[in-house]
Amino acid sequence: MTVEWQTIKEYEEILFESTREGKVVKITMNDPKTHNAFTPGMVQEMIDAFSIARDDAKVGVIILTGAGDLAFSSGGNQKVRGNGGYVGRDGIARLNVLDLQNLMQHVPKPIIAMVKGWSIGGGNILQLMADLTIAADNAKFGQTGPNVGSFDAGFGTGLLARTIGAKRAKEVWFMTDVYDAQTALQWGWVNKVVPLADIEDTTLAWADTMLQKSPTALRFIKAAANAADNGLAGLQQLAGDATMLYYTTDEAKEGRDAFKEKREPDFDRFPKFP
Numbered sequence: 001m002t003v004e005w006q007t008i009k010e011y012e013e014i015l016f017e018s019t020r021e022g023k024v025v026k027i028t029m030n031d032p033k034t035h036n037a038f039t040p041g042m043v044q045e046m047i048d049a050f051s052i053a054r055d056d057a058k059v060g061v062i063i064l065t066g067a068g069d070l071a072f073s074s075g076g077n078q079k080v081r082g083n084g085g086y087v088g089r090d091g092i093a094r095l096n097v098l099d100l101q102n103l104m105q106h107v108p109k110p111i112i113a114m115v116k117g118w119s120i121g122g123g124n125i126l127q128l129m130a131d132l133t134i135a136a137d138n139a140k141f142g143q144t145g146p147n148v149g150s151f152d153a154g155f156g157t158g159l160l161a162r163t164i165g166a167k168r169a170k171e172v173w174f175m176t177d178v179y180d181a182q183t184a185l186q187w188g189w190v191n192k193v194v195p196l197a198d199i200e201d202t203t204l205a206w207a208d209t210m211l212q213k214s215p216t217a218l219r220f221i222k223a224a225a226n227a228a229d230n231g232l233a234g235l236q237q238l239a240g241d242a243t244m245l246y247y248t249t250d251e252a253k254e255g256r257d258a259f260k261e262k263r264e265p266d267f268d269r270f271p272k273f274p
């Protein structure tokens, strides 16, 4: 089925669109001539788009994908790699994809990676950071770091090991082989494999299902799923969500209002639940 996408904001290196009356947004890495390799500029644009999606209370699900049918992403653009990182329009070398990885874990809404073709290097780590992955039957997964003088020893190694198992993660990094979609499915690297022609419909069907669920429940499940692995940062996320909920209660409002009204708070009337 053809889906109508509306542009939310114009960028140079990504597309940022919405459908379902703004409830589902799609961020598309848009440089098909390099298999959607990312530059610092493209990463900065994705950070901006994810931040907009995070702040928009209408948005329930975020899709991350690559332009065209041949690639999700081939990772960091080696043609702009300098010394100490990837060099952006400002001439500064940086690894700002690490900021994007963190943001993807902090955005309190489900992120679906919609993977067609190559999912390689840092691109594959972005699909790993997504909460769910729908892969087309032409998808190919792998890490190339040791071939090109790079590695991601953070989420790219640790989260991969937690996702597909330590032995398999080490194989992926040490051997730098390419794995097809069925193998990725069997290893728990992706959630579902569908024919290429069906991938957008399937991804939207999953998004539609999640839109029917309690957004607060999904928010806490995402935070809880990441909390133990992320130490105090994971606890901070979960605790921040709890504080946000607490602020909506009459009990918390009483504390705020008493301060503003220069009186003692009356917390005695609130139940002490078991």
Ligand SMILES: CC(C)(COP(=O)(O)OP(=O)(O)OC[C@H]1O[C@@H](n2cnc3c(N)ncnc32)[C@H](O)[C@@H]1OP(=O)(O)O)[C@@H](O)C(=O)NCCC(=O)NCCSC(=O)c1cc(O)c2ccccc2c1O
Residues within 6 Å of the ligand: 033, 034, 035, 037, 074, 075, 076, 077, 078, 079, 086, 095, 096, 097, 098, 118, 120, 121, 122, 123, 144, 145, 148, 150, 151, 152, 153
């Ligand atoms: C992905 C491929 C296996 C596809 O091979 P294929 O034969 O199908 O296509 P071509 O090789 O002919 O590619 C077509 C066209 O695209 C250009 N291209 C492909 N990938 C990149 C890339 N990553 N950067 C720049 N350009 C790319 C290619 O040169 C061709 O254009 P021409 O004009 O030259 O014809 C194969 O392309 C491939 O292996 N690509 C490289 C994959 C790779 O090594 N990626 C980088 C890994 S490192 C990384 O991503 C990374 C990024 C970070 O930001 C990190 C941050 C912190 C820690 C670690 C990081 C990290 O590891």
